[in-house]
Structure formats: structure tokens, C-alpha cells
Amino acid sequence: MAPNLSQIADFFGYDDDERDAKLGGQISVAFFLLGLPATLIIGLLCDVVQRKKVLVATLLLGQGPCLLTIFVTEYWQLFVLRTLTGIAVGGALPLVYSIAGDLFPPTSRAYASAMVGICSSLGSMCGQGVAGFMGPTFGWRLPFAAVAAPGLVVAWLVHAFAEEPARGVAEGKADEEDGDDESGGKAAYAETSTAAVDDATKTKTKTSDEPYDENISRVTFLTRLALDFARKSRSVISRRTNVLGFLQGVPGCVPWSIISVFMNDYLANDKGLGVEAATSLLMCFGLGAMGGTVGGGVVGQRLYNASPVYATTFMGAAAVAGIFPWLFLVHADDYDGNDASAMSRKCAVAIFAGLLCSVTGVNVRAMTVNVNDPRERGTAFAWFNLTDDLGKGFGPVLIAYLIHRMGRQNAFELGFWFWVPCGVLCALCGLTVPKDEARVRREAESLRRGYSVGGEGETASLLGKGGDK
Secondary structure (H helix, E strand, O other): OHHHHHHHHHHHOOOHHHHHHHHHHHHHHHHHOOOHHHHHHHHHHHHHOOHHHHHHHHHHHHHHHHHHHHHOOOHHHHHHHHHHHHHHHHHHHHHHHHHHHOOOOHHHHHHHHHHHHHHHHHHHHHHHHHHHHHHHHHOOOHHHHHHHHHHHHHHHHHHHHOOOOOOOHHHHHHHHHHOOOOOOOOOOOOOOHHHHHHHHOOOOOOOOOOOOOHHHHHHHHHHHHHHHHHHHHHHHHOOHHHHHHHHHHHHHHHHHHHHHHHHHHHHHHHOOOOHHHHHHHHHHHHHHHHHHHHHHHHHHHHHHHHOHHHHHHHHHHHHHHOHHHHHHHHHOOOOOOOOHHHHHHHHHHHHHHHHHHOHHHHHHHHHHHHOOOHHHHHHHHHHHHHHHHHHHHHHHHHHHHHHHHHOHHHHHHHHHOOHHHHHHHHHHHHHOHHHHHHHHHHHHHHHHHHHHHHOOHHHOOOOOOOOOO
């Protein structure tokens, strides 16, 4: 939507204030906030059922409404369809990082997070490009169909060919490679804990002579699901690293909402660049973000392996430093899409901004994987995504209010300073990561000993019947 915000406003007959309030603020609330309960449910489901099936369903939920946007004629239709797509986008994060946590050991998870970030940045950049270059010629609705079609193909490919890793299988790999390190990012579970984790996710099988009542079974399942979510949420929130990591997303996503919702239209109309040139400038930012995701992931992982304090300080410093190139881009008045020299300077600044702004996200997600039990990572990332979405949802509403009060330029300049509390919270995580990692290792070892003595005990399967097939 961002490259064609003014075109969409003209389509619905909105003035500038309504454009920022309805298309910038209300649609963002729909996209990021109204789907939060479903996002939490998806996060829990990926801890207790086969994640491949949930991922396929999530892809279909996201791409289907996106495709249907081509038929929109009224605002309420756009509002509903963006809400459904937002549910899918929010639910995808816990799924992806839950699976990634079982594919990569702790000493490589920042690299894995970097790969996910590259794909996300590439998708965002391509989406901006498709909308920015197709929209002025073919209208604002056709780009939605153009980006939805590949997503439906990916859903089919995942259904047909993807194989899901066993839960917790990567935890033993870390110790095989690095040994047991109590103090740093190399630390992981003991190898023997992998067997315990696998056992904990197994389920009992219904025997042929057991009485079966479908209604009671469904109620029992939902009750156990709710209780398990509450138990896992308490465990997740009891880790201070999680709390700090979750909270940083609220202020940290406010500047991102400016970039993703308003900036393209601001550069195209307020600065006079036109949609295509503004889109090109933001694609340069996307290229920088891809480079920052790779470089930030590599550097962050090496710092994390040396000491988590180094990595979290790096994250916080990058977040604060990312403010200044964006202040320059917002404040500059010498934009000219026909002046190659001026545009090259602005593109260089946009690339530099992307390099800085992407460092925090790739590393904070890898850190979150490391401090959570494999059976709780879906729940952890559901909460992570909830706080991120609070920032992404309320951010545009806050910025739209500030625009009404002080104009776009002043509102944007103020909004980018929200990266300061984000950076401080990221840096504070360095004080809590070693203790939380050690706690997770102790819990895994205790679980292993419980299995060797007493069998399943109180860690028996949540599902009880049917299982994770």
C-alpha cells in the first residue's frame, strides 16, 4: 500500500488527513493488532502440532485475501482483507523461528536469523518495487495480485516437499561442536537432553478398545491447550531476557512504521520525487537492510559467541545510530529525481540507514531462540510478535496523530527518536542472557533425569490422544 497511499486515498475520496488517519493508521491497526489473538494461537499450535501443516494454512490465509484485494471497491473490504493478511504475517514469525531453532544450533542461530531476515527484506523490497512501478500505470489493486500469486505457489511447495525437523534436535549439535560453555553464546543443552525433549513431544496413542467421545475429546483438547499456553507463557515471561527483548519491540517498531507506511508517500508527494523515484530510494534502503542483516548477523554471532554483552551492546548502538541517517533524509529539501548526483547521495544515505537499522532485529531474534526451551519457542515468539505488532499497530496511529498536530516532517523526526529506548533495552539484555541460558540448560538436564527415573511423569503430552502426526 505504501507507494500508492495517495492514489488509494483518491480512489476512496479521502483528503490528506483522512489518508494518514484511515490508510496509514486504521489499516495498520487492522493489519497488526486485530489479529493478535490468532497470532498467539498460531504460536502455541506450532509448539504442539506439526508445524508444516500450520505453515501451509498460514500461507493460504495470508495470500488468499491479498489476491482478493483486486476486487476491492469499498474501504471496509480493504480493512477486512488487510486484517486477514495481517493475521497470517504475524503468525508466520513464531512458526519460522520455531522451525529454525530446530535446524541450527545456538552457535549458528544468528546466521539462521540473518537468512530469514534477508528473505524478509527481499520480499519487502520486491513488494515495494512491484507496487511502486506497477501502481502508477496499472492501478493500486493489481500489485496485490502480483505479489500473492508466488505466495500461493510457495504454499503448495511447502505442502508437497518440505520436511519438518524433530523438536530439540539442534540442541545436541551445539555441544558436539563447542562443548558446554556456561558463560557465553556457545552454551547449549547437554546432548542427552535432546532425547528428553523428543520424548516430551511424543503423544499417547488411542487404543482400539478405549471409549471415545468426540465432543469430550475436543473440550479436553482445548482446555489442555489453554492451560499449556498459560504454563508456557509464565515460563517464557519469567526469563528477564524475554521481557527486555519483548519490550524493546514496542518503541523500536514505531520508526519502522514510519518507513513502511508513510515514507514512500512522503518522499513521492511532500518532497516531490514521484512514486517511481521514491520507490527506488526505499529499495536502496532495502538493499542496505539486506546487507545489514547479513553483516549484522555474522558480526553479532561472533560477538555473542565471545560474550552476550558484546552482542547486545552492538544491537543497542546500531539501533540508536540508525536514527541519524533517517533524520537527514526526512529533513533534506534538495530532492530531485532528475538530478543523478543528488539522488546518488540520497541513495547512499538510504543504504547506510538500512545497514544500521537491520542489525537489531536479526540478533534479538537469535537471542530469543537461545534463551527458550525448544518446546516453548513458538509461544515465546508469539509474545515477541505481539509486542512487535503493538509497536507496528499503534506506531502509525501515533504518527498520524502527530502529523495532524505538527505536520509530517516534525512528526517523522520525533518518531525516529523512539529507537533510543529500544537501544537501551537491547543493551540491558546482555546482563540477563547468561543466566537465562544456564537456566534453560538446567531445566533440560532435570527433564532428562526425570525421564531416566520416572518415565513421562508430569511432562506427558499435552494432546493426550492423536498426537503430532
